Amino acid sequence: MTTTYLSILMKHFEQMQIEVAAAGETSIDSESVLAKEALYDCHRFLFVKKGEGQLLLQDKSLPLVKGTLCIMLSGTAHRIVPTPGSTITLQWCHFRASYEDRDLYRSLNLTQTTRIVNDEEVATLFERIFQQLAHERLTSRLRLKATMLELISVYLEHLSIAANEEEAPSHDLQKLEAIIQYIDNHLADNITVDELAKQVYLHPNYFIMFFKGIMGHSPIQYVNYRRMETAKVLLLQPECNVSAVASKVGMQIYYFSRMFKSHTGLTPSRFRKQGTISAIAASEEGERVT
Incomplete structure (x- = not known):
């Protein structure tokens, strides 16, 4: 947790x-x-x-x-x-x-x-x-x-979360854990508010208020945030091109590119290229140090 x-x-x-x-x-x-x-x-x-x-x-x-x-x-x-x-x-x-x-x-x-x-x-x-x-x-x-x-x-x-069996996580936090886990496991799917609400047996309207009250974002805003953060990691992997990354986070490539640029200020291709340059520079710096 x-x-x-x-x-x-x-x-x-x-x-x-x-x-x-x-x-x-x-x-x-x-x-x-x-x-x-x-x-x-x-x-x-x-x-x-x-x-x-x-x-x-x-x-x-x-x-x-x-x-x-x-x-x-x-x-x-x-x-x-x-x-x-x-x-x-x-x-x-x-x-x-x-x-x-x-x-x-x-x-x-x-x-x-x-x-x-x-x-x-x-x-x-x-x-x-x-x-x-x-x-x-x-x-x-x-x-x-x-x-x-x-x-x-x-x-x-340095924080340690108290792991006392007598102080189990609240019911709301258990629900949130299930939602976040579901989102991370289904980023490639078409995630809807209705589907998320079903995971914790809540009415969609109440679910939106419940989620935003704790996370500070609406469920779909959080889903898109997780997609963009996951895409940033995938784009730095040599075997994943932009099209493959868009597919892995469940988005059409055009919409993905537009949202990624809004999120990072860079196109996916530019981010990928910049990451490669940074990795090479870091590797060369490490070789000089050793």
């Missing part, structure tokens, strides 16, 4: 706008720890730069060690408690997103903490966030958004 989960997340993150409200670095020792839980109306990224402790949530306690990256959705009450006699140093940022669905993220059963392999990379990203917030340059907001997307990418790359 991991691929489906990440596909859903990536679709949401691709479309959302991010606004960083505040960021900083805080050290908490055993004596200064607050007894009251923190509750924010924005999302929080927390990164353990030094020390160790516990992240206390309503129903669980999660260990915090150097290199732990946490994400707290808005409205999540939590408390950070350092190990007795020690100090924990946290880098943090508060952000809001214009395109979000908290119930969706919670239903995905994502882990709220993950251990980062290269903790210096994340510490550097937070430093960049601090710097951009401290300056009002023309490009500061763009650089800040780019850094936040990079931080989110690091989180996703």
Whole structure:
């Protein structure tokens, strides 16, 4: 199920706008720890730069060690408690997103903490966030958004989906898994909304709302997206010409060429040629290095 989960997340993150409200670095020792839980109306990224402790949530306690990256959705009450006699140093940022669905993220059963392999990379990203917030340059907001997307990418790359038999995927996500799998297995066929709706026993009108509410695109828009992404891979295979690729993704060659150019900015032939040139250049560069 991991691929489906990440596909859903990536679709949401691709479309959302991010606004960083505040960021900083805080050290908490055993004596200064607050007894009251923190509750924010924005999302929080927390990164353990030094020390160790516990992240206390309503129903669980999660260990915090150097290199732990946490994400707290808005409205999540939590408390950070350092190990007795020690100090924990946290880098943090508060952000809001214009395109979000908290119930969706919670239903995905994502882990709220993950251990980062290269903790210096994340510490550097937070430093960049601090710097951009401290300056009002023309490009500061763009650089800040780019850094936040990079931080989110690091989180996703290290993300482990909770695989607890007692916390099985929701019924809706099981349906979505079946739909996405069906689409990938039938790209060469004439895929219709009615056919997709039948796979999960939903009325077509309700199915469209169900699918778009989670994926951010209509079913047919997603089918065409998958066709174009699959075509990009096939076009780089020497044995597949443009006509064969169009057939493999279930499209007439003229319509395929027009949609592919709209999707990539290049005709299929040009994309194929450009990919071959890039592959040759990369191969020659590799030979020079060795």
